[in-house]
Amino acid sequence: MGTQRLKIKNQLNYRRGYTHKHCSDCDHYLNMPIKGIGGENLGIQPRCKIIGTKPGRMYRVHPENICDAFDGSKKLKMLRPAWLANKND
Numbered sequence: 826m827g828t829q830r831l832k833i834k835n836q837l838n839y840r841r842g843y844t845h846k847h848c849s850d851c852d853h854y855l856n857m858p859i860k861g862i863g864g865e866n867l868g869i870q871p872r873c874k875i876i877g878t879k880p881g882r883m884y885r886v887h888p889e890n891i892c893d894a895f896d897g898s899k900k901l902k903m904l905r906p907a908w909l910a911n912k913n914d
């Protein structure tokens with residue numbers, strides 16, 4: 826018996842990502858410390874601000890997956906100065 830799938834993952838068409846576009850490039854992606862029910866430290870785990878940041882395993886997102894709410898605009902903006910700098914070379 827596996828972990829039950831969250832309804833929101835189906836609603837957002839959460840699936841395997843692409844080489845150039847996946848959760849770890851998304852502005853909603855977080856690597857955050859997770860605590861178990863008894864307060865034990867479960868380490869740093871991937872979560873998504875849209876899907877939810879609760880400790881349960883069903884809230885885990887895979888860095889190489891993607892969903893329809895993907896937004897990489899902030900990360901792209903952070904890269905822009907480097908591109909402009911390269912243009913002036």
Ligand code: SF4
Nearest residue numbers: 848851853873892895
């Ligand atoms: S919004 Fe979608 S693509 Fe972005 S981190 Fe969450 S699950 Fe991944």
